[in-house]
Amino acid sequence: MKIAIISVSDKGKDLASKLKEKLDDDSTIIRTDLYHKNVRKNFPILFNEYDAIIAIMASGILIRSIASLIESKVTDPAILNIDDNGNFVISTLSGHLGGANKLTHKIAELINATPVITTSTDVNKRLGIDVLAKDLYLSIDDSKEILFFNKAILDEKKLNFKINPDGNFDYLFDYLNNVTLEMDVSFDYSKEVDADEIHVALDGHEIILKERKIVVGIGCRRGKEFEKIQEGLFKSIDELNIHKSRINMLASAEIKKDEAGILQLSKELDIPVNFVEIDKLKLFESRDVQKSDFVYSKFGIYGVCEPSALITAGFDSKLIYKKTSYDGVTISIALSKY
Structure with a gap:
């Protein structure tokens, strides 16, 4: 993950520098770059260049700065909001596919802050279909179906997973057995499904998850x-x-x-x-x-x-x-x- 940290105050700048030092030691963080002030100029650039943006500033400044840049939960970067004192880390945008929720927990632990997560599946201890896709590095063919399937999961409906019997899905079974969040699933096997795909269906709706290499x-x-x-x-x-x-x-x-x-x-x-x-x-x-x-x-x-x-x-x-x-x-x- 490539991260940009942007601050507007001197106190926020100090916090950004300390956070960068910690993130540079993390092998899963590819690069961390610091930006200070010039919010209107920087945000349009950061939005397309980084996987995640950590904004150390008032939420009002952040929201007004990104409002016109937001396009899709599939393409928007993860956005985190931290106050100058580092008391709270708020997952603000792209909590699931963008990885903001997981990054929020990581950052909060690093600076001894309180993580704030508001997505329904998370607060209700349910496994979102987009969380599963993100965790297993799978692409989603139709992001418009995410809302339907996540609502079905919240309503405790059983999803049908169809996979190819010749594929190796040990990673999927291991994940579902060990994840702490809940998802009710059944499995069917079909050679008509590609060996690198998982077809998820319910009530006439279908979403295809495909392995990214x-x-x-x-x-x-x-x-x-x-x-x-x-x-x-x-x-x-x-x-x-x-x-x-x-x-x-x-x-x-x-x-x-x-x-x-x-x-x-x-x-x-x-x-x-x-x-x-x-x-x-x-x-x-x-x-x-x-x-x-x-x-x-x-x-x-x-x-x-x-x-x-x-x-x-x-x-x-x-x-x-x-x-x-x-x-x-x-x-x-x-x-x-x-």
Whole structure:
């Protein structure tokens, strides 16, 4: 998640700086940038550039600043509102698909504040269909149906999930078994459903959830043991609450195509690995990729795990886990746009 923090007062600016320090240590936060004042000028830019905006200011200023920018719960960024004293963190916009509710809890814990959540499914301890999609990294084909299904969940109606019997949906079963919120579901199996889709139906309504591609990028020292590479991968996906069955692909640079540990990991997890050509890595540019002068001095490229993951995940993909080192192993995770 890429976050912008914008403040208007000196006290708010100090709080923003302290919060950035904490967020920079979080591997799931790709980048945190600070902005101060110039609210009218900055908000239109931030709205399209960041996954989340944390506004440290009075709610009236925030609401007036974003009112004309709001378009859709599918595309609008998560918006959080914090008072200057850091007493309350309010999930203001895009609580579910944008991730504002979860981010609100994270930020409140970091600054010892009270989180404020107002979405109906959350306050009634119910699992929204859009929350399930967000948590499992699934796209939704028709966002207009979200309201119908969430209302049905609040009314304690049973939803029918139709899936392909040849697909691996361990991640879905594990999630439904362990989530603390409630959702009543039944399952049907059909080969007419694509193996990467979940069809949810009730009373003539249907919504299709489709897996977005999750790619784990891997870099490592030559000859690194399989067990150490696997350990790094598991630690990374645990931080994101991603079940191993939800990983679609592994990725690394072609200089690692003979790396025994990576090849064994691919075989053990039954997940294909893509080794990206050096020329593609040399040409790849992204502000979100961390550049390593050491890697460049050896291979002529600035990184392995992050660019490999992003290239493999496809055009307009994004990092959801920045390069993190685990005893000679580097791991990053990219998510496709669709």
